[in-house]
Amino acid sequence: xxxxxxxxxxxxxxxxxLDAYNYDLPQELIAQTPLEPRDGxxxxxxxxxxxxxxxxxxxxxxxxxxxxxxxxxxxxxxxxARMYGVRSDTGAKIELLLLQRRSPGVWHTxxxxxxxxxxxxxxxxxxxxxxxxxxxxxxxxxxxRTVRLSDDDRLDEIGVVPLPPYIQKPLDDxxxxxxxxARERGSxxxxxxxxxxxxxxxxxxxxxxxxxxxxxxxxxWATFRPVQVKEITDHDMHAESYHVSKESAEAINRAKRxxxxxxxxxxxxxxxxxxxxxxxxxxxxxxxxxxxxxxFIYPGYSYRVVDALITNFHLPESTLLMLVSAFxxxxxxxxxxxEAVDRRYRFYSFGDAMLVL
Numbered sequence: 616x617x618x619x620x621x622x623x624x625x626x627x628x629x630x631x632x633l634d635a636y637n638y639d640l641p642q643e644l645i646a647q648t649p650l651e652p653r654d655g656x657x658x659x660x661x662x663x664x665x666x667x668x669x670x671x672x673x674x675x676x677x678x679x680x681x682x683x684x685x686x687x688x689x690x691x692x693x694x695x696a697r698m699y700g701v702r703s704d705t706g707a708k709i710e711l712l713l714l715q716r717r718s719p720g721v722w723h724t725x726x727x728x729x730x731x732x733x734x735x736x737x738x739x740x741x742x743x744x745x746x747x748x749x750x751x752x753x754x755x756x757x758x759x760r761t762v763r764l765s766d767d768d769r770l771d772e773i774g775v776v777p778l779p780p781y782i783q784k785p786l787d788d789x790x791x792x793x794x795x796x797a798r799e800r801g802s803x804x805x806x807x808x809x810x811x812x813x814x815x816x817x818x819x820x821x822x823x824x825x826x827x828x829x830x831x832x833x834x835x836w837a838t839f840r841p842v843q844v845k846e847i848t849d850h851d852m853h854a855e856s857y858h859v860s861k862e863s864a865e866a867i868n869r870a871k872r873x874x875x876x877x878x879x880x881x882x883x884x885x886x887x888x889x890x891x892x893x894x895x896x897x898x899x900x901x902x903x904x905x906x907x908x909x910x911f912i913y914p915g916y917s918y919r920v921v922d923a924l925i926t927n928f929h930l931p932e933s934t935l936l937m938l939v940s941a942f943x944x945x946x947x948x949x950x951x952x953x954e955a956v957d958r959r960y961r962f963y964s965f966g967d968a969m970l971v972l
Contacts, residue, residue, distance in 0.1 A: 626915035630945050633845055637931045638952050646965035647784045649791045654813045657960055657967040661951050663943050668954055673811045673968055676925070682824025684923075685870040685877050687863070689806040689884045690829040692797035695774030700740035703748075707731075709738055711749075712777055713770070714759065714803060714836050715856070720767055721752070725836070726760045740764070742773035757851075759836070777803055779839070779964055792964075801833035801856065807927050807964040808881035826870070828863040832856070832887040832908060842932055847913055852934070854907035857887045861903040864891075867920065868900045876922040882935045885921050885942075886910055892919040913937040914945055924971045928955060928962040943971055 629635045650656050658676060660669040671678075680686075698711040709732065712725040726732040736751040747769065753761040764770070776789045786792060794809035796817070821827060837853035844850055867888070870877055879885045890908035891901040899919040911934065924942055929935040940948045951969065960967045 626913070630914035630940070631847055633842055633847055633932050635945060636847075636933070636936050636940065638949060638956075640931065640956060640962060644956065644959065644962050644966075645781050646961040646963060646967075647782055649786075649810065649965045650961075652813060653795070654811055654816050656811050659951060659955055659960065659967070659969045661943060661947070661969060661971045663947065663972060666947055668951060670958065674816065676816075676970060677819060677823055679923075679970060679972065680820065680823055680825050680878070681876065683826075683870070683873075683875040684824075685826045685828055685866055685875065686820060686880060687828045687830060687867065687877060687884050687888060688794070688796055688809055688812075688880045689832050689834075689887065690794070690796050690798050691802040691806060691831050691833050691883075692800045693776055693793055693802045693805050693834075694800050695771050695776055696803040697775050697777040698740045698770070698773055700738050700747075700749075702731075703737035703739055711740065711762070712803060713774070716767070717761065720764050722762055722764060723836075724760050724762050725758070726751070726762075729758055729760070732760055740773050742769075745769050745772045747773060757840075779804065781963060782965065796829065799831040799833075799858070801831070802835070804834045804839055805964065806832075806834060806881040806883045808884075808925050808968060810965070811925075811968050812880070826866055828866045830860070830863050830884065830887055831858045832883045834883055837909070838883060838935070839933075842934060847937060850911065850934070852909050852911035854909040855883075855886075856905070857890070857908045858905040859887070859891055859901060859903050864901045864903040871899070871920065877920055878923040878925065879921045880925045882924075882926055882929075882938050885924060885938060886912065888920040889916075889918065912941050914941045916941045918942065926969050926971065927964065928952065928960065928966055928969065930963065939969075939971065 654673045656673045658671045658673045696713040710727040713722050715723040738749050740747045748765040833856045835855045837855050842850045890910040892899045
C-alpha cells in the first residue's frame with residue numbers, strides 16, 4: 616500500500632487517530648435529492664494560505680480559475696451493481712453489491728445478510744424476466760464475499776444503480792447519479808464532485824483558457840469502506856482500477872513543467888493522480904497506462920501533482936476526509952466543516968461543493 620512521505624509538515628499524534636476526524640452533522644443536512652440545475656449548488660472556497668473561507672455558488676468557480684490551469688476529471692461511470700435475489704435453500708431475501716470482477720463469472724462482493732452467506736451457499740438473483748444462479752466461494756475476514764455467477768452478460772437486466780445508504784429517496788432519473796462526462800463503465804459509486812458540472816459550465820471553463828483532461832479511477836470499496844481501527848495508519852486501503860491516457864498524462868506533465876496549476880475534480884481524481892505520480896521515480900511525472908491504485912493519503916503526505924481541489928463534504932471518520940485534511944490541514948478542514956454546518960450547507964453525495972485553493 617502506498618502511504619505518505621514525511622515532509623517538513625510532520626503530522627501530530629492527533630492527526631493519526633480516527634477520533635480526530637469526527638464531527639457532528641444534523642441529519643437534516645444530508646442531501647437526499649440532487650439540485651436542479653446541477654451547477655446550482657453552493658460552493659465554499661477554502662484559502663489554505665490565508666486560512667479563510669468564502670461562500671459562493673458553484674458557477675462562481677470560473678472566478679477562481681486561471682488561463683493555463685489543467686482541470687482533471689474522473690470519467691468513470693457507475694454500473695448497475697446492486698442485485699437482489701433469494702437463497703436457494705430457504706428462499707430468504709439477499710442483496711449483493713458487486714465490487715470487482717475477478718475473472719469471468721467470479722466477483723468480489725458485499726452480501727447482505729453477510730453472516731449467513733457462507734461458502735457453498737447457493738442463491739438466485741432475479742430481475743423482471745431474468746434469473747442468474749450463484750454460489751458463495753469464499754468469505755473474507757473484512758466481511759466481503761467472492762461469488763460465482765452463472766451469467767455475466769445479463770447482469771444489467773437485474774441490477775440497479777447503487778445509491779449510498781444515507782440516501783433514502785429513490786431517484787426518478789438514475790442519470791442524476793452520473794456525471795455528464797461519465798463514459799468508462801466500472802464504478803459502484805459516483806465520483807460526486809463532478810455531479811455539479813454541466814455541459815454548459817464545462818464549455819465556459821474551456822473558453823476561459825483552462826485545459827480539461829480526463830482519466831479513470833473506478834470507484835470501489837476502497838473509497839467508501841469505513842475505517843475501523845483507532846490508529847489510521849493501520850487501515851488497509853483496497854486497490855481500485857485506473858487508467859490514464861497518453862494525452863491526459865502529457866497535458867498534466869506539461870502543466871507541471873511550466874508551473875501551471877493542476878486542479879483535481881474529486882478525491883478519486885486526487886488518488887489517481889498522486890498514485891500515478893508515485894510510479895514516476897524521482898520525476899513525479901505521471902506515466903500513461905493502467906493499473907491498481909491503493910494509495911492512502913492522510914496528514915503528513917506530500918502532494919506531488921494536485922495544486923487545487925474541488926470536492927464535496929465527506930462522512931466523519933472517512934478516508935476522504937483524511938485526504939482533504941492532508942491537502943489543507945486537519946484543523947482548517949474541520950473548521951470549514953463546522954462553518955458549513957452553521958451555514959446549513961448540504962452534505963455528501965448530492966450536497967454542496969468545496970474548492971480548496
